[in-house]
Amino acid sequence: MTTAKSARGQLEERVDRFVQWSFRDYRPVKPRGPKVINDSLLGNQYFSRHEVAVIDSPILQRLKRIKQTGLVYQVYPSATHSRFEHSLGTATIAERCLFAIQERAFVEWGKPIANFDRTKGDLAHLRMAAMLHDVGHGLCSHASEQIYELLSDLREFKQDERYAKNAPGEILSHLIITSATFRSWFEEYVKRDCQADLDLKLIGELVLGRHPDKGRYFLAQIVSSPYDADKLDYIARDSYYCGLALTVDLARFYSMISTAEQNGHRVLVLRSYVPLEQILFSKMTLFGSVYHHQKAKCLDNMLRATVQHISENARECKIKLDGAEISFADPVEYLYITDDEFFNQIQPLGDQFVRRMISRFRKRDLFARCLEISRRTVTRKSWESFGRKHLLDLADDLDSLDEAERKIRSALPDKVKRDCDRGEVLLSVPKRPNLKTDFAFVQTSPKAGIDTIEKFFPVEQWTEAYAHNKWRSYVYAPREHATAVRDAAAAVLKEEFRIEVDLGLSNENCYQE
Amino acid sequence: MATSVRSYPMPDDILTAILELARREKGADRLAFRGHDDELQSVFAELSKDPKRSLLRLFVFSDSGPRPYSPTLNDSVSKLQLAGFLGRQNPDYEVVFTTTAARDYYETVLSNIFSDDEKNQLSEIAKVFLSHIRSV
Numbered sequence: 001m002t003t004a005k006s007a008r009g010q011l012e013e014r015v016d017r018f019v020q021w022s023f024r025d026y027r028p029v030k031p032r033g034p035k036v037i038n039d040s041l042l043g044n045q046y047f048s049r050h051e052v053a054v055i056d057s058p059i060l061q062r063l064k065r066i067k068q069t070g071l072v073y074q075v076y077p078s079a080t081h082s083r084f085e086h087s088l089g090t091a092t093i094a095e096r097c098l099f100a101i102q103e104r105a106f107v108e109w110g111k112p113i114a115n116f117d118r119t120k121g122d123l124a125h126l127r128m129a130a131m132l133h134d135v136g137h138g139l140c141s142h143a144s145e146q147i148y149e150l151l152s153d154l155r156e157f158k159q160d161e162r163y164a165k166n167a168p169g170e171i172l173s174h175l176i177i178t179s180a181t182f183r184s185w186f187e188e189y190v191k192r193d194c195q196a197d198l199d200l201k202l203i204g205e206l207v208l209g210r211h212p213d214k215g216r217y218f219l220a221q222i223v224s225s226p227y228d229a230d231k232l233d234y235i236a237r238d239s240y241y242c243g244l245a246l247t248v249d250l251a252r253f254y255s256m257i258s259t260a261e262q263n264g265h266r267v268l269v270l271r272s273y274v275p276l277e278q279i280l281f282s283k284m285t286l287f288g289s290v291y292h293h294q295k296a297k298c299l300d301n302m303l304r305a306t307v308q309h310i311s312e313n314a315r316e317c318k319i320k321l322d323g324a325e326i327s328f329a330d331p332v333e334y335l336y337i338t339d340d341e342f343f344n345q346i347q348p349l350g351d352q353f354v355r356r357m358i359s360r361f362r363k364r365d366l367f368a369r370c371l372e373i374s375r376r377t378v379t380r381k382s383w384e385s386f387g388r389k390h391l392l393d394l395a396d397d398l399d400s401l402d403e404a405e406r407k408i409r410s411a412l413p414d415k416v417k418r419d420c421d422r423g424e425v426l427l428s429v430p431k432r433p434n435l436k437t438d439f440a441f442v443q444t445s446p447k448a449g450i451d452t453i454e455k456f457f458p459v460e461q462w463t464e465a466y467a468h469n470k471w472r473s474y475v476y477a478p479r480e481h482a483t484a485v486r487d488a489a490a491a492v493l494k495e496e497f498r499i500e501v502d503l504g505l506s507n508e509n510c511y512q513e
Numbered sequence: 514m515a516t517s518v519r520s521y522p523m524p525d526d527i528l529t530a531i532l533e534l535a536r537r538e539k540g541a542d543r544l545a546f547r548g549h550d551d552e553l554q555s556v557f558a559e560l561s562k563d564p565k566r567s568l569l570r571l572f573v574f575s576d577s578g579p580r581p582y583s584p585t586l587n588d589s590v591s592k593l594q595l596a597g598f599l600g601r602q603n604p605d606y607e608v609v610f611t612t613t614a615a616r617d618y619y620e621t622v623l624s625n626i627f628s629d630d631e632k633n634q635l636s637e638i639a640k641v642f643l644s645h646i647r648s649v
Binding site: 383434 | 523525549550554570573574575576577580582583585587590591592593594595596597598600601606607614615618621
């Protein structure tokens with residue numbers, strides 16, 4: 001008797017098919033030796049021979065075609081850095097963290113804490129996990145992650161305590177790393193040809209922030225935790241390429257990092273909370289200035305409308321790419337197509353709507369912001385009612401968001417409605433900035449107690465301050481329909497959500513004819 | 514409010530219901546308690562251990578690390594702060610308090626979503642929750 005495969009099993013199979021597709025015409029060449037790769041942010045980075053084999057593989061090269069900050073380069077033109085350089089940088093920072101911990105271990109306890117061989121043991125696994133931690137990113141990075149995380153395929157994973165702390169992209173990275181096809185390639189070309197003694201299962205666990213040995217849990221935290229190498233790299237890199245003068249004092253951070261025993265686990269601790277305060281402050285600033293910038297949110301939502309249209313009109317719009325057919329029906333389909341392929345196809349893509357949207361992206365002909373929903377623009381009485389909760393629910397439920405947008409379009413005058421496509425009325429409801437995904441520990445000296453970061457400064461206050469002062473929801477539409485969409489949206493928000501927007505205040509920041 | 518009334522609860526709806534029912538149990542105008550993230554995580558991890566409290570399954574706790582942690586719980590608290598259902602008191606923002614918007618939301622929306630069995634379960638959780646927190 002056969003039983004139906006679980007959604008999880010099916011997703012694993014689809015990921016493996018994607019890895020097979022990625023390696024379809026790849027002819028590996030044995031790397032001659034190690035390489036020095038120069039990085040604008042971190043300087044010279046040294047990669048061992050087996051790491052070069054992985055860097056040269058399609059699974060990592062693909063990341064060159066995915067921008068680190070999605071569509072943000074349309075707002076900050078120099079933010080064209082890719083997931084590829086971030087992945088290499090994360091490996092370098094991970095090693096520097098481990099080196100700093102080792103130095104401190106010698107000073108404080110007079111003995112080493114980890115194995116420092118590049119081809120086997122702690123450092124080798126740590127570097128490889130850091131290099132591969134983002135291979136599960138797809139089209140426009142987090143812009144598409146926000147869409148596919150709400151699809152049902154990943155829900156089964158998120159109900160599993162193993163994956164509770166992980167973002168959808170991390171889960172996909174784990175599935176790619178542990179897929180049969182990648183494992184087989186890795187065994188032959190990395191382990192056998194380059195003589196690296198690496199356990200891919202352990203690397204997959206590290207990417208999830210896990211380690212089977214509790215005494216080495218801090219290694220998993222270097223890859224995934226509130227102050228991991230990923231964050232240290234992307235905060236510095238994103239702010240550098242956006243031209244924002246944010247400070248992550250890496251040298252200071254390395255001098256403060258150590259480990260301590262907590263409930264049988266050896267965990268990362270900081271000897272001072274100041275570096276963590278810097279990280280959180282910079283992250284908060286990046287949310288306000290970059291990730292939640294009103295134009296960036298407009299672009300994210302234009303991408304959502306385009307992808308949604310392709311998904312709903314798969315017969316006419318599906319993308320054919322070297323034997324793969326993509327209609328964004330499940331999270332894995334977002335892996336096949338990168339930013340370069342999606343926006344720069346020589347052959348026209350999809351139907352008239354899709355082609356029009358792609359043309360808008362290419363020309364930076366963005367929709368206009370026509371309504372602002374925020375503490376500043378919403379009347380006090382309705383802001384303090386529970387209507388705001390209904391609005392926020394839309395960020396967690398694509399169907400309800402879709403329904404709300406349809407209602408706004410339905411409320412348009414017939415003449416406007418005829419010329420305004422379903423995908424041209426966009427309601428942006430940003431999620432809360434995730435400042436914290438796990439405990440962050442501070443221990444001021446080896447003999448002091450271990451406290452969580454909240455004991456030193458109020459993380460919750462920052463979340464609340466962001467919510468009150470910076471969070472904004474917007475309605476976007478093509479310029480020619482902006483006024484009509486604004487009025488329709490204001491009416492629907494009042495009727496359906498009990499949210500009354502003061503149009504005079506909203507107009508101060510929005511497009512007006 | 515056709516758009517906004519869902520037939521299923523989200524994790525933050527469960528949290529709102531527990532806090533509102535705890536307020537009623539306490540017989541106070543508002544519920545105020547000491548609740549830094551680490552304390553709330555510990556309380557909910559403890560409450561979730563009882564399999565009869567099936568509604569708490571939405572708060573999945575990670576099995577890795579020195580202490581159980583549920584990002585869903587952390588995110589729900591952030592969402593309720595942003596929704597204006599929860600406030601935090603100066604100067605250290607440790608004291609969490611519920612607002613009238615949370616009360617109205619339970620009465621108008623959530624009480625229609627939950628079945629009687631679920632309401633009984635939520636009331637039981639709210640009582641135990643009260644015994645675990647440090648009320649102010």
